[in-house]
Amino acid sequence: MTKTEFSLLMPVYGGDHAAFLRSAFESSVQEQTLRPSEVVLVQDGPVGQELTAQLDALVRESPIPVVRVELAENQGLAAALTAGIAACSHDIVARMDADDVSFPDRFERQLALIEQGFDLVGTGLVEFEGSAEELGRARVTPHGDQIAHDAQFRSPFNHPTVVFRRDAVVRAGGYQPLGMMEDYWLWARMIADGARVENLTDPLVAYRVDAGAYRRRGGWEQLRTEFALQRAMRRIGFISRRQYVRNIVVRGAYRLTPTFVRRGAYRLAFLSR
Numbered sequence: 001m002t003k004t005e006f007s008l009l010m011p012v013y014g015g016d017h018a019a020f021l022r023s024a025f026e027s028s029v030q031e032q033t034l035r036p037s038e039v040v041l042v043q044d045g046p047v048g049q050e051l052t053a054q055l056d057a058l059v060r061e062s063p064i065p066v067v068r069v070e071l072a073e074n075q076g077l078a079a080a081l082t083a084g085i086a087a088c089s090h091d092i093v094a095r096m097d098a099d100d101v102s103f104p105d106r107f108e109r110q111l112a113l114i115e116q117g118f119d120l121v122g123t124g125l126v127e128f129e130g131s132a133e134e135l136g137r138a139r140v141t142p143h144g145d146q147i148a149h150d151a152q153f154r155s156p157f158n159h160p161t162v163v164f165r166r167d168a169v170v171r172a173g174g175y176q177p178l179g180m181m182e183d184y185w186l187w188a189r190m191i192a193d194g195a196r197v198e199n200l201t202d203p204l205v206a207y208r209v210d211a212g213a214y215r216r217r218g219g220w221e222q223l224r225t226e227f228a229l230q231r232a233m234r235r236i237g238f239i240s241r242r243q244y245v246r247n248i249v250v251r252g253a254y255r256l257t258p259t260f261v262r263r264g265a266y267r268l269a270f271l272s273r
Contacts (some may be wrong), residue, residue, distance in 0.1 A: 003034070003037075003088075004092060004111055004114065004115055005090045005092070006036055006037055006090050006092035006093065006094055006107070006114075007036060007037065007038050007039070007040055007088035007089060007090045007092070007093050008028055008036035008038070008039045008040065008093075008094045008096055008165065009040050009042070009081065009084045009088060009093050009094065010028070010030065010040070010042070010045060010084075010095075010096045010097070010098055011022055011026065011044055011080040011081060011084060011095070011097075011098065012026070012042065012043050012055065012098045013043075013044040013045060013074055013080070013098075014044075014045060014046055014047045014049065014051070014074065014096045015050055015225065016051060016099060017051075018048070018050045018051050018053070018130065019098065020098065020137050020208065021051065021054055021055075021058070021088055021098045021099070022054060022057075022058065023077075023101055023221075024096060024097065024098050024099060024100055024101060025039070025058050025062075027060065027101045027102045027103075027104075028094075028096045028102040028106075028107075029063065029064060030063060030174070031104050032102065032103055032104060032105075032106065032107050032108070033065070033107075033108045034101050034105075034107045034108035034111060035064060035093060035104050035265050036064060036107065036218075037064065037089070037090055037243075038057065038064055038065045038066065038088075038090070038242055039062060039064060039065070039066045039085050040066060040067045040084045041058075041059070041066060041068050041069065042065075042069045042071065042080045042081070042083055042084040042087075043055065043057060043068065043069065043070045043076030044069060044075060044076070044077075044079075044080040045071055045072070045073050045075070049231050055068070055260075058224075059273055062093050066201070067084050067087050067088075069087050071083060071167055076177060077161040077175075077182065077213045078123075078140040078176060078177045078182040079176070079177070082174055083096075084204065085166055085169065085174070085175075088166060090166075091165055091166045091167055092111070092163065092165060092166070092215070093112055093162075093163070093165075093169075094107060094110070094151075094162075094163040094166055095159065095160060095162045095163070096153065096160060097160040097207075098208060099208045100125075100160050100205055100207050100208055101206040101208075102205055102206075103203070103204045103205065103206070103231065104211060105204070106123065106161075106204040106205065109123075109165070109200055109202075109204065109206075110123065110200065113200070114144065116163070117196060118166045118197065118198050119168035119190065119195040119197065120157070120162060120163075120164045120165070120168065120190060120196075120197040120198075121156035121162065121163050121164070121197070121198050121199070122141060122156075122158055122161045122162045122163075122198075122199045122200070123158065123161040123199065123200040123201075123203065123204035123205060123208040124138050124139060124140070124158070124161075124199070124200065124201050124202055124203040124204065125139045125141070125158045125160070125161055125203050125204070125205040125206065126138045126160070126203040126205075126206055127149070127206075127207050127208075127209045128206050128207070128208060128209065129138065129208070129209050131258065136209075137208070138267075139158060139203070140201075141156065141157070141158060141198075141199040141201055142156050142199060143199040143201050144230040145199070147191070147197055147199060147219035148191050148197075149187055150163075151187060151191055151238075152233075152243050153243070153246070153247060153250075153251075154184075154199050154236065155158070155181075155183065155184035155187060156187060156197075157187050157197075157199065158205070158207070158208040159183040160205055160206075161204060161205045162242070168190060168193075168195045169186065169190065170184040171193060172182060172186060172189040172192075172193045172195065173186075173189055174186070177224060178225060178229060178232075179221065179224075179225030180222065180224055180225065181226070181229045185227065185229055185232060188232075188233050188236075188238050189236065189238075191238070192236055192237070194240050194252060195232050200213075204250055214243075220256045221245070222273070223252055223255040225246075226252055226255055227248065227252070230244055230247050230248055230251075231244075
């Protein structure tokens with residue numbers, strides 16, 4: 001049986017850590033039961049001597065081809081992913097962050113669904129702080145028809161876990177800058193465009209949570225981004241007027257709560273016990 005070829009897309013920026021990058025790379029390449037056909041590493045601006053040395057080593061040691069895309073200045077995640085997608089040799093693209101860990105059967109299981117005709121396949125994830133050997137609670141993901149329903153209130157996919165068809169992403173307009181919500185906005189447009197989507201509910205990625213993870217989800221800038229997202233989804237008819245008002249009230253209030261309240265509310269709503 002012929003293997004479906006796919007690209008692994010991993011952006012790297014100056015705030016990443018060399019050891020975390022190696023762990024992310026090796027878990028998504030050497031340790032996979034189904035390896036990618038190539039890796040596309042996008043260097044989003046200057047990254048410093050230690051990260052540069054690690055990138056050089058990973059390219060040199062990789063058992064599969066590596067394409068290295070270097071952006072002269074830090075342009076943000078949406079621009080880095082757009083540049084990376086353009087550099088991918090294959091229509092099937094798997095996402096990975098530079099500080100997370102993929103479980104060994106992640107791509108084997110996701111590609112099985114892609115081969116069934118799905119355009120976007122995500123997975124559950126499990127959060128961890130410090131060592132990946134000490135995993136916390138899993139993040140709950142919807143599946144089947146529930147995905148489109150949940151997408152009208154919250155992002156139905158864990159961004160670092162997705163595998164997608166590049167054609168479906170491009171057809172929906174690709175990644176567009178929108179604060180920390182460019183992924184949610186893309187998923188909404190893909191679903192509205194008729195893309196076939198699914199989630200594997202099992203956690204297949206370990207997601208690193210640092211001390212500032214919940215703080216970055218709040219504040220006035222995130223509130224402004226929230227308003228922009230809700231207006232955009234209303235504009236394309238993805239949400240109704242009633243849903244727009246609900247989202248502004250509930251999600252807007254979430255952005256302005258103290259970090260410890262935001263952390264507790266998020267874990268209560270979206271993490272399994």
